Amino acid sequence: MAHKNQFQLLASRRFLPFFLTQFLGAFNDNVFKSALMVMIAFRLAADQANALNNLAAGLFILPFFLFSATAGQLADKYDKSLLIRRIKLAEIGISLVGVVALVSGSNSLSLLVLFLLGLQSAFFGPIKYAILPQHLRKSELVGGNALVEMGTFVAILGGTIVGTILSGASNGGNEWGSSWIGGLIIAIALAGYLVCRAIPKAAPPVPELQIDLNPIRQTARMLREAAKTPAIFYSIIGISWFWLLGAAYLTQIPSFGKNVLGGNEPLVALLLCSFTVGVAIGSLACERLSGGRIELGLVPLGAAGLTYGGIALSVIGGNLTPLTEVSLAAFWNSPGAQSFLLHLALIGIFGGLYIVPLYAMIQDRTDKALRARVIAVTNIMNALFMVISAILGLIFLTLLDFTIPQFFMVIALMNAAVAVFVFNRVPEFAMRLLIWLLSHTMYRVKHQGLEQIPEEGPAIIVCNHVSYVDALLLAGAVRRPIRFIMYKPIYEIPVLHFIFKTGRAIPICSKQKDPEGYEKAFVEIEQGLKNGDLLCIFPEGQLTKDGELGPFKAGIEKILRRTPVPVIPMALRGLWGSFFSHKDGHAFTTLPRRFWSKVSVVAGKPLDAAAARAETLREQVLGLRGEQR
Template sequence: MLGLRDREGPMNQFTLLRTRRFAPFFATQALGAFNDNAFRYATLLLVAFQMGLSTQQVNLYSNLGLALFILPFFLFSASAGQLAEKFEKTRLIRYVKLFEIGAMALAAVGFYTHGVALLLAVLFLMGLHSTVFGPIKYAILPQALRQDELIGGNGMVEMGTSLAILTGQIAGGAAIMQHPRGELYASLLVLAVALGGWLASRAIPPAPATAPELRFDPNPWRQTVQALRFVRKRSTVFHAVLGISWFWFFGGIFTAQLPNYTKLHLGGDESVSILVLTLFSVGIGIGSLLCEKLSGRRVEIGLVPFGSIGLTAFGVDLFFARPDAPPASGLDWLAFLAAPGNPRVALDLALIGLFAGFYIVPLFALVQARTDKSELSRVIAGNNVLNALFIVVAALFGLGMLSLGVTIPRLFLIVALMNAAVAFYIYALTPEFLMRFLTWIIVNTLYRIRSDGLERIPEEGPALLVCNHVSYMDALIIMGSVRRPVRFVMYYKIFDVPLLRFIFRTARAIPIAGGKEDPQLLARAFAEVDAALAAGELVCVFPEGGLTRDGEIAPFRPGVEKMLARRPVPVVPLALRGLWGSIFSRRDSALRRMRLPRRFWSRIALAAGMPLPPTSSAAQMESSVRALRGAWA
């Protein structure tokens, strides 16, 4: 079964390529993306350069081809989502790959006969192929991968897709331009790749249906509305989908203008056009792969604001790097890179791609992690509908701005600034993105964290986390390390610390006070803890009741027993190691010496122990935390 874990130890995104549960699927989707672009680019060059058509005819067929490729996403995405939920996914993938072989056979006839109508029909069929494959592609990953592999797996898929798009365009263009047998070479290429994709799909393990009882509704309009309702069901998922769709708008504007941008503003020939596309695609690939490292193998949505900042910053810098006409024209890629100012342009393009990877991978992983498995394919289908809409709007927006006399560099500048506005809007609607970004920045700036045993924290359902309390940063460290959202019970004066107040409020921390200090707040805190556990959430408490003053663990107070008596749930002991002596512990205050620069960027660890029963006493919990922490205070 696809959902079973391999028996190896902890894995990273590259070792996934050695597993049957990921490698055949990765090859299948990459070959599909390659073939889509090889065929489309070969068709574009055939129509543009080898059929003797007028400029008006070429423009008509080019735009009509794009419309026909996008049209199936509007018509059939919802139906594709239903199929992916109702039936076993691997069998569907194999049928889709057989369909691709048939479409490429028609493409070969179209290449040979120069049949524009047939080639346009195949573009529609390949759009249908991508429409059906899309919901399966992203819904199968949570079945194939563990939660801690989800960000790395998505990174690999995005990297593979971006490089497949690039190499597909290069290979398709090179094949069709080989006179006098270009049509033959292009036909053999797309047929061979389609056959390779089908053979790779034969090795994908079974992926059971997630909603086999689903009644298929053939009405595309009704199902499209239903898919969009699934998207809107959870606000965080909905705003993540909006972020993904905005990415397609942003990327669509940039990639559509790159050929003319290369010619008119960079002074480059065809080789520079390929270089520019390569820089953009490789940047996305590297950014996608780095997500696993930067996120600590968690679904870290704090990377999304980081990515959007980079997209705006380097999009703006691209305008200032070359706002006007180039000093020379007809440059090949070597001459382009050697010309003054052009390395800055090349770096901007690569960094736009890099930060695009930081932006898009966590969003896809978030959608997969926060959506019920029985609804995920339909959510992806709704996402695809919105993506297609944003792509069409991007094309119309680009054409409209250029028709008004806006230059391509100024168009890039406008879209980069629009990206900042859209980011602020989404993060205002869902503050969790900004909260996770601030947490990620603060924690990773101050500490080097190693985690141990965090897989013992249940992926679903309620649990009470109990941890030693060493520094003012403890909650942020746990928040940034545990994959699931955590509700923290914390002293109300820490809850109200400036700057951190936003993070704690967004994370829905629960302020508490002593019984003598504020009995009403204490009672309200216990009620909120009970409600959170009843709702299946994780709650974390620091049972010592305050920060350690000497680095040792103080006795756990009995309040934690009262929480469990009211709502019996599993208890997971946590231990923070190495924080005593860091800049936000009380060690330096007690010794009356400066906190900085002592132990800046400290090496610390967070360890989780085996779950304890709800009947455990405070003393038993304390003993487990002491054993976990060991001698490393």
């Protein structure tokens, strides 16, 4: 089954060495960063510590602005596995300098190391997501991205906790704390280098690329390229917005746990664990909920959940009272604590559902010659939005004197506004959500033989026509986008019209009713096939009124004479008698009586255009459908 792919990948050389490499790198960054910030907090007065910690955060993120554009170009020009090995060698050198910084207690040297770690991350970022489509099949992209997102957040949390604990031991007067931190980061860097040597080669898509060292010019160029495909451009905005939300929660949760609830480090760790575990669960759930395909319908679902979770967290958090006893047991037993943890986890879960399909879609739809550079621009935007997150925190929490729960409410409502804006600009997200909801509520859709549909190139699907939602169920089952050729009155049905128009359906009616529209439809069909589209036609020309398969009209033969392409016969089983079919009268005239009913989508072997006569195709579809109407 497709949903097992993400776990099978962990046993594959195509994925496991890369997964471990990125996990160890993220873990190492956060061990050093958290250790440094805790040490600064204990070494200096509060005002000096706050200023230096803010400087440290800025130095870590600065390289993303300065070098991501160059990093993206290098990832498109050179073998990515070679670049990874060189980056991991540099990490060993940085770790050695980091040990000297920690042992000597030099803040300036520590800040330099933090800048170098940010620089390394900036160069690794474009490779991290651009290498996945080269080593994974399209059906594995969602699972691969899910594991990477899960691993990243677990590494961030684990590194933060380990760095905090070890630095705390050092600040307590135990020299072994700094020694353990130094030894650990060197050991992890060495392990990362050894593991990365097993990453298979990833040939550069544009070896002749001329490097432009001007980050502003290169970033602007790539943003213009991304804007040519609105779905990619607004997905970049959506991803960056998620990092703004994540930065806001991860930044304020420690302060909320210590200063509002009066808790200690274990309580803060528990709160961060809830969020991180949620992200891991949501990321891994994407594979099962999407059936291994890049399901954009999960993105609006995730956005709605993020807004709900943020509002609930604000209300619950605003009613929590400071602890009278500083312990995890006291917090767990306090009113509202378990609900707060649950909704913190829910934010993470919906965040995983939101972010994984967006990354997978960018990887899949971006021209492979531009992929790493577009991802580099995504990283720049991520960094920019995280800076905006810090500014928003400063404005609302310091200047406007909002409480942290009130700030959670603000960003939750802002999330709703951003989601409406993005989904309005790219209606495909809303369309895919409607399709996903239909195929996961009213029907249990089973697939058979869909692997026989070509993954690329022009082709036509012919299928029986049983209900008003046939096109939606086919679109939800087939991995490739389908352009439907459909009877014009069905195309114009309210609500469905929005979906069909967004999916670039081609309306058609009889030549007698609209000769001009009839010919225009055939021109559009011919052009679509020349562009390599996958089209679908219901050759009966109308919904069945008795459940039987009607005669196929000659329009399919006319299409194939003008543009000979392979034809895939398909059949829908189990829809006759549903709310959307004409059984016992017209559709929609009675209340729905069937929910979660079994429906099958079955595909047969492709036929050559020369053999695809209307009657032959009807026999093929009838055989696939069988007795199950």
